[in-house]
Amino acid sequence: MPKPSLGIALRRLKPLILLPAFALLSACNAVVLAPSGDVAAQQRDLLVVSTLLMLLIIIPVMALTVFFAWKYRQSNKDADYRPDWDHSTHLEVAIWGAPLLIIIALGAITWAGTHLLDPYRPLDRIEPGRAAPETLRPLQVNVVALDWKWLFIYPEYGIATVNELAAPVDRPIQFSITSSTVMNSFYVPALAGQIYAMPGMQTTLHAVINRPGEYKGFSANYSGSGFSGMRFDFHGLEPAGFESWVSRVRASGGSLDRAGYLQLERPSENAPVMLFGSVEPGLFNAVVNMCVEPGKMCMHEMMALDDKGGLGIESARMTLPLTYDKHGRRGAVFGDQPSYLASLCDPVDGVDAEAGVQSRALTLAQTSPLTGAGLTPPSVSLFRATAPAGAGQS
Template identity: 65%
Template sequence: MPPLKYFRALLLLPLALLAGCDMVLLNASGDIARQQGQLIIVSTVLMLLIIVPVIGLTIFFAWKYRQSNKEATYKPDWDHSTELELAIWGAPLLIIIALGAITWISTHTLDPYRPLRRIEPGRPVPANVKPLTVEVVALDWKWLFIYPEQGIATVNELAAPVDRPILFKITASSVMNSFFIPALAGQIYAMPGMETKLNAVINKPGEFEGFSANFSGAGFSGMRFKFHGVSEPDFEAWVRTVRTSNAGELSRAGYQVLERPSEREPVRHFSSVAPDLYHAILNRCVDRNKMCMDQMMAIDADGGLGKVGAYNVAPRAWQPDAAIAPRTYVTAMCSVNDPAGLSLPLSTASIREE
């Protein structure tokens, strides 16, 4: 094979390697992910405006001024050129300014906490459309999705209507994770005791891959789920199917069983959900014997409990290994005559021993 054909084959090799790849990041089905893909392309092109000429000129100079080329100009005393200095410093400076402007604009435009202003280019969000709220919990090693308005929950399956804004409220049960649906939007972290948010929209129907993008232990590789973009009638039909299933309610006790580490969990549906479950997960008080974090912070904001707070703890073996030395946690506070789990004024509260 002639050298030129070898060179052409070498240039085509990257395309051949990418032939079987799904370029979902650069051809996304959601408006947010599509804008992020365009940002990658624009940034790459701007950087190539410097990289390609530099590489080309490096090869050109090495060839032109090689030792065997006796016709090349030889100027051993040359040390400065104003034109070259302007080109060498001016062009990268312009690229950096452009990248900085794009970064500043896109950081604000694509802020995951910012409510959507458009469904896709040229289509603003209608004033009467309410976002679909989905509460996301990263478990070990599976995903729990709670639909508070529909009163249902699913494990490792997510569905949403096409062209309707989605508000994800995201937290985790134990360790840090990352919620990522490449076709929908960029990844965002899920952290225990904290809530992150993601606003997004899917513009094309289909089945899309979702997974965790942050290593979280032995079952990390199996933390995958399917995201279904469907029409509004199909979404309502899917909700009815989940509601009429015989899966039962996801109660606090049921969640504590579900929370136990398991790998490659199959899709599961729950026809109803305890109304305060996500709040309890977020505030680390699914067990009613624990005080919720927001209650603790409210007490701290009022000056704390003083000496009595030092006794308001109880030992509990750290799961899953009961042989490990027990840790203590803040217990719930209630009066003698009131049911456990109710938040009461501190003046009437008493400490309950575990």
């Protein structure tokens, strides 16, 4: 009896060869295509419809490419040979008309989806066919991207957590998002699309979770060595379960004030879950305005002063503390202690200095930094540069 050839043996072993590939695919999570939140589901539908519309052109083009390559191959002597053919109105209409219609359809769908799924737009529905009740207030969650962990503050309940997020099902959620240092990206695939978190700025995301469950969230923007561990658990809970979760956090006993936040924001990798039963009021607003440190002028206060024309030369001493230099040298420019401008020179002073003119510095009656609202500017005695005897005379 003849032995089977090598090719037959390989064909028989082909299913076994493919088993490792199927094993790898079994670990895939199709949460983007099977989300549990209405906003993410609408985004999924937009992705699927756009893909199908593009396939209406892509599949025929790929099929015709194979067909023409086979029909007009060199060995096919029966193919028509038309050396004088140069135009076909029907073919031109098909080539240009079909893609044009697809582009118009994609543009209309994308334009509508961009406005309907605007993350800043409050939700008008909880799920298909179910409008959001006007009396149902959204759950407010303040999100701070730290190095390398997530801080969630619930101002309605006065609690906060690190690397753990929870929300009741079928209740709209309004996320207010910022960052402590560098840009990050807040992303819960089962809930909604990703939104950037940027220092000194506040972004917003409206979303809703429709099914109870345990979901994953993470940063979708690389932000340093601890980026891979910047993940958190998102709990979709029934209303009663959410109230129990809030009670558990309140009973944790931890308290988060400004001093605690300054320690919390220091870089740490793979941070564990932390619970805070109370939060200092106004903490999130101070993070956004980069003035958590006591005595530091807030960004909105400086902008209000600038809007009124500033405070003149004295206000130059307040600009350096607004430099966001993270925890290591907060409020400092040279050395490890806060430093401030003590004098300025204008372009004329610079020219005089090059000519050998000795300038006398500003003398300030008050040298402490100006901070906060209701500033009292120091008295300043300004002396112009004076030239030594004979300087500048011909």
